[in-house]
Amino acid sequence: MFKGSITALITPFTPNGAIDEKAFLSFVDWQLKQGTTGVVPVGTTGESPTLSHAEHHRVVELTLEVAKGRGPVIAGTGSNSTVEAISLTRHAQNAGADAALVVTPYYNKPSQRGLFAHYKAIHDATDIPIIIYNIPGRSVIDMSVDTMAQLAKLPRIVGVKDATSDLERPALTRLAAGPDFCQLSGEDATILAFLAQGGHGCISVTANIAPKLCSDLHAAWQAGDIARAQQLNYRLMPVHKAMFCEGNPGPVKYAAELLGLCGSHMRLPMVEIADESKQRVETALRNAGILS
Numbered sequence: 001m002f003k004g005s006i007t008a009l010i011t012p013f014t015p016n017g018a019i020d021e022k023a024f025l026s027f028v029d030w031q032l033k034q035g036t037t038g039v040v041p042v043g044t045t046g047e048s049p050t051l052s053h054a055e056h057h058r059v060v061e062l063t064l065e066v067a068k069g070r071g072p073v074i075a076g077t078g079s080n081s082t083v084e085a086i087s088l089t090r091h092a093q094n095a096g097a098d099a100a101l102v103v104t105p106y107y108n109k110p111s112q113r114g115l116f117a118h119y120k121a122i123h124d125a126t127d128i129p130i131i132i133y134n135i136p137g138r139s140v141i142d143m144s145v146d147t148m149a150q151l152a153k154l155p156r157i158v159g160v161k162d163a164t165s166d167l168e169r170p171a172l173t174r175l176a177a178g179p180d181f182c183q184l185s186g187e188d189a190t191i192l193a194f195l196a197q198g199g200h201g202c203i204s205v206t207a208n209i210a211p212k213l214c215s216d217l218h219a220a221w222q223a224g225d226i227a228r229a230q231q232l233n234y235r236l237m238p239v240h241k242a243m244f245c246e247g248n249p250g251p252v253k254y255a256a257e258l259l260g261l262c263g264s265h266m267r268l269p270m271v272e273i274a275d276e277s278k279q280r281v282e283t284a285l286r287n288a289g290i291l292s
Contacts, residue, residue, distance in 0.1 A: 001180070001182050001200060002037075002038060002072055002074065002099065002131070002158075002159065002182050002184060002200065002201060003037065003182070003200040003201040003218070003222075004037030004038075004201045004202075004215065004218040004219070004222070005035070005036055005037050005201065005202060005204055005207050005211065005214040005215040005217070005218045006036070006037050006038040006039065006040060006072075006074065006184065006201055006202065006203045006204065006207070007031050007036050007038075007039050007040065007203075007204055007207040007208055007211060007214075008040045008043045008044070008045040008046070008203050008204060008205055008207075008208070009024075009027070009028065009031070009039050009040060009041050009042075009043070009045065009046050009063070009208065010027075010045055010046060010047075010208050010249050010252060010253055010256060010262070011024065011041075011042070011046040011047050011051070011059055012024050012027065012256075012261075012262035012263060012265075013263065013265040013266065013267065014263070014265065015263065015265055017265070017267055019051075019055055019058065019059065020262060020263065021058075021062060023261070023262040023263070024059070024062055024262070025062060025065070025066055027256075027261055027262055028062070028063055028066040028067055029066050030211075030261070031207075031208075031211050032066070032067060032070045032071055034211035034212045034215065035211060035212050035215035035216070035219075036071065036207060036211045036214075036215055037071055037072075037201065037215065037218070038067075038071045038072035038073065038074060038098075039063060039067055039071065039072075039073055039074070040073075040074045040075070040076060040101055040203055041059045041060050041062075041063040041073065041075055041076065042056050042059050042060060042075060042076040042077075043076035043101060043103075043133075043203070044076075044103075044135075044138065044248065044249075045205050045208070045248055045249045045252065046059065046076065046249075047249065047266065047267060047270065048076050050267040050268075050270075053087075053088075056088065056091075057091050057095070060073075060075045060091065060092055060095055060097060061095055063075070064095055064096050064097065068096060072098040072099065073096075073097045073098050073099075074097065074098060074099045074100070074101050074131060074203075075088075075092035075095075075097040075099075075100055075101065076100075076101045076103070076133075077089040077091075077092050077100040077101065077102055078101065078102040078103030078104075078105075078133060079103075079105070080105040080106050080107050080108050081105075082105075082118050082121050082122065085102060085118070085122050086121065086122050086125045086126065088100075089102065089122055089125075089126045089128060089130070090125070090126055092128060093126050093127060093128040097128065098129070099128060099129040099130065099131055099158065100122075100126070100128050100129070100130050100131065101131045101133050101161060101203070102119065102122060102130055102131070102132060102133060103133040103135065103138075103139060104132070104133065104134055104135065104136075104139040104141055104142075104143055105118055105139065105141070106138060106139040106140065106141075107140070109140055109141055110141065112143070112144055112146075112147045115141070115143050115147055116147055116150060116151060119132065119151050119154075119157060120151070120154065123151075123154050123156055123157055126156075127156070128156065129156050129158045130156055130157050130158065131158060131159045131160060131161055131182070131184070132148060132151065132157065132159070132160045132161070133160070133161045133163070133186070134148075134160055134161070134162055134163060134164060134186075135161075135163035135164075135186060136163075136164060137163065138163075142164065145169065145172045145173055145176050145177075146176065148160060148173060148176070148177060149173070149176035149177045152176075152177035152178070152181045158181070158182055159181055159182025159183060159184060159200075160173065160181070160182070160183055160184065161184045161185075161186045161203050162183060162184070162185055162186055162187075162194070162199075163185075163186030163187055164187075165187050165190055167190060167193050167194065167197055168197075169197075170183050170185075170194055170197040170198040170199045171197045171198050173198070174197075174198035179198075182200050182201075183198060183199045183200050184199065184200060184201045184202060184203050185199055185201070185202040185203070186202075186203055187202075188202060188204050188205060188206045188207075188214075188236070188240040188243070189237060189240040189241065191204075191217070191233070192217075192221070192229060192230065192233045195218075195221050201218060202214070202218070205240075205243050205244075205248055205249070205252050206236060206239055206240050206243055206252070208252050208255075208256060209239075209243075209252060209255040209256055209259055209261070209285070209290060210236060210239060210288070210290050213232055213235065213236055213288070213290070214236070216228075216232055217229050217232040217233060217236065220232065235288055235289075236288060238284045238287060238288065239284045239285065239288050239290065241284070242255075242280050242281045242283075242284035242285075243255070243281075245273075245277045245280050245281065246273045246274065246277050247270065249266070249270070250264075250266065250270060250271075250272070250273040250277070251273055251277060251280075251281050253265075253266060254272075254273055254277075254278055254281050255281050255285055258281070258282060258285060258291055259285075259290070259291060
């Protein structure tokens with residue numbers, strides 16, 4: 001079971017747009033030292049749509065170089081092409097990743113039957129645990145609880161990253177798919193309610209720049225210290241909101257730059273966040289005690 005605070009890793013770039021491998025290796029090491037439970041390379045926050053296949057493979061391999069044995073590595077391997085998703089998932093499997101995070105196909109708008117067929121094809125072509133990534137805000141389509149429960153019957157469809165912000169979902173999914181189906185929130189701001197409704201952890205954007213605080217929140221929840229978990233949740237809430245004041249990962253990359261973790265460079269069509277957004281990010285970090 002994957003649980004706790006799992007970071008959806010940013011991908012640092014140099015000013016000329018290349019992957020900053022040195023900064024990335026150092027960043028992943030720092031994440032794990034800060035208490036992060038696991039890491040997710042090349043997801044949306046890692047700007048996977050702008051990476052070539054060779055770069056995608058390289059980021060997964062770099063992550064495993066640092067993290068393997070220190071925490072699970074869940075590689076982003078989704079695509080709106082089933083063939084491409086299978087290829088990326090096979091690479092993650094062969095490289096040694098612990099699981100694959102597979103986003104619902106974007107743009108195509110498949111039916112629920114199409115979604116089932118897509119994930120079953122990836123499942124049948126690989127031998128790695130698969131986590132469904134349901135994010136209607138980016139993919140347009142929303143996987144139903146019934147479809148997810150049917151997929152959960154396959155032996156290696158092990159869980160979901162739920163970015164619907166629908167707090168009925170974790171309870172309904174638990175009832176339909178069972179308590180062993182791993183439920184990870186994809187929305188930092190709703191994490192406590194998600195855990196209370198049957199969730200197990202969070203694949204987090206905020207954990208990129210506040211890994212210890214995020215990890216401590218989950219540890220408090222797991223220990224039954226609800227008051228401590230609430231206290232940390234209130235402290236982090238303005239940070240969560242600031243991380244999405246513009247399109248992800250613009251704000252979190254700027255925050256990482258403020259903390260000296262890496263540069264804030266992104267690839268087009270993502271551009272530098274506006275000055276008012278920068279001020280909001282900096283204020284949130286200072287008020288939370290993350291930036292002195």
